[in-house]
Amino acid sequence: MTQQKPKHYPQHIDLEPVMHVEGTVRLPGSKSISNRTLLLAALSEGRTTIHDLLASDDTLVMLGALRSLGIQWEEIDERTIQVHGNGGELPNHEADLFMGNAGTAIRPLTAALAVIGGSYTLHGVSRMHERPIGDLVDALNEVGAQIEYTGEPGFPPLHIKRGHIHASRMSVRGNVSSQFLTALLMAAPLMARGHEITIDVVGELISKPYIEITLNLMRRFGVEVEQAGWSSFTVQPGQRYQSPGSIHVEGDASSASYFLAAGAIGGGPVRVEGVGEHSIQGDVRFADALERMGATITRGDNWIEARSNGVLKAIDADFNHIPDAAMTIAVAALYADGTSTLRNIASWRVKETDRLAAMAIELRKVGAIVEEGADYLRITPPHELLPATVDTYDDHRMAMCFSLAALDGKARRGNAMRINDPKCVAKTFPDYFEAFAGIAKNELF
Numbered sequence: 001m002t003q004q005k006p007k008h009y010p011q012h013i014d015l016e017p018v019m020h021v022e023g024t025v026r027l028p029g030s031k032s033i034s035n036r037t038l039l040l041a042a043l044s045e046g047r048t049t050i051h052d053l054l055a056s057d058d059t060l061v062m063l064g065a066l067r068s069l070g071i072q073w074e075e076i077d078e079r080t081i082q083v084h085g086n087g088g089e090l091p092n093h094e095a096d097l098f099m100g101n102a103g104t105a106i107r108p109l110t111a112a113l114a115v116i117g118g119s120y121t122l123h124g125v126s127r128m129h130e131r132p133i134g135d136l137v138d139a140l141n142e143v144g145a146q147i148e149y150t151g152e153p154g155f156p157p158l159h160i161k162r163g164h165i166h167a168s169r170m171s172v173r174g175n176v177s178s179q180f181l182t183a184l185l186m187a188a189p190l191m192a193r194g195h196e197i198t199i200d201v202v203g204e205l206i207s208k209p210y211i212e213i214t215l216n217l218m219r220r221f222g223v224e225v226e227q228a229g230w231s232s233f234t235v236q237p238g239q240r241y242q243s244p245g246s247i248h249v250e251g252d253a254s255s256a257s258y259f260l261a262a263g264a265i266g267g268g269p270v271r272v273e274g275v276g277e278h279s280i281q282g283d284v285r286f287a288d289a290l291e292r293m294g295a296t297i298t299r300g301d302n303w304i305e306a307r308s309n310g311v312l313k314a315i316d317a318d319f320n321h322i323p324d325a326a327m328t329i330a331v332a333a334l335y336a337d338g339t340s341t342l343r344n345i346a347s348w349r350v351k352e353t354d355r356l357a358a359m360a361i362e363l364r365k366v367g368a369i370v371e372e373g374a375d376y377l378r379i380t381p382p383h384e385l386l387p388a389t390v391d392t393y394d395d396h397r398m399a400m401c402f403s404l405a406a407l408d409g410k411a412r413r414g415n416a417m418r419i420n421d422p423k424c425v426a427k428t429f430p431d432y433f434e435a436f437a438g439i440a441k442n443e444l445f
Helices: 031-043 057-068 103-116 134-141 178-191 208-220 253-266 282-292 323-335 346-350 355-365 396-406 422-427 432-440
Strands: 012-015 021-026 047-051 073-077 080-084 094-098 119-123 146-149 158-161 169-173 197-202 226-228 232-235 246-248 267-273 296-299 303-307 316-318 340-343 369-372 376-380 388-390 417-420
Touching (some): 021 253, 031 047, 031 057, 031 080, 031 103, 031 178, 031 208, 103 119, 134 146, 134 169, 134 178, 169 178, 178 208, 178 232, 208 282, 253 303, 253 323, 253 432, 282 296, 282 323, 323 340, 323 355, 323 376, 323 396, 346 355, 355 376, 355 396, 396 417, 396 432, 422 432
Parallel strands (some): 047 246, 094 119, 169 197, 316 340, 388 417
Antiparallel strands (some): 047 080, 073 080, 119 158, 146 158, 226 232, 267 303, 369 376
């Protein structure tokens, strides 16, 4: 698939203060939906045409892994591919898979490969080798998989050998990453060939909306999961993934957050297209948080629009359900009328970087008073934002979030911002800064 990277990103981008934002942005496809759909299409019977697939580093990692495993796919056009499903089998029983820093690829693939069996190595960039995967590996090994760590225990890289899944019940912790449960759910039909399989969640399940995405897509591919609340999930035997023929990927609701926040801060209206009020993505609830902060939000079937309604109000809320989009709230809090507190966001620490620590450091650069806790962030905005050079930690969301600090915001004028390493946005939104320039009406380079 063609990677749509900007052609002229330097080592940094200088953003001048933006007095007003207005316009419409067509969103790239959802990363979460794209990578789940690719794997389900590969595991299903029949060919699946996937429309509006995200073209980014993370989806290229998944596509490359599928090709290494012998799954055929071809590009129909720039945003459409067709995957030839192999009915839950893999042509290649040996492969060395480079997973970059794509959690949405390595976690589900680990579970699927452990169940299918073979000899596979999975590794990635250095940060991937710092992101925990032990809860998923433990859950699989306890029921007969054979997964070994080839580096530090609890973290990639991994070597998966042929095991034999024998149990009808398994358990996984839910308080580190919902991707562990997603991985087991997606692999469950492969385990439930002769008997039902039940997955129990130990402790609190975080990021429940991402599990809702997984369950919704599994239904699209013909597999029903029975739920006992959020603590237990059962797949009955005999279910196999079947291609729906074609499927459209929604626009990315996490990416929508930057433009909706821009509209709420910088006047607007700003409309995002590709995601709407009936989205299967939990991050559309980001718009609810903006409403609580006083923004005016309008929703349609395939769009959401935000505009300013005066100075934003400070917010104190639990953001466990939208951890990725909550990063945008942290920067929007710079424009609030008091101290904001983002609670229950411990999962930030095991993302592309330690986002709690990184966000605290960079918010202080622009003049905010920040209290960083184990699972919370408390932000008191400055009277006026300071110009700053923002480090991005090879984390796409850090780069996109801090572009908002260039906005005027009426009561708290934005200032010149230098964003280091802007190419990191290629992970999910290669053309982000061009899209931002489109609503800001000013040159960025």
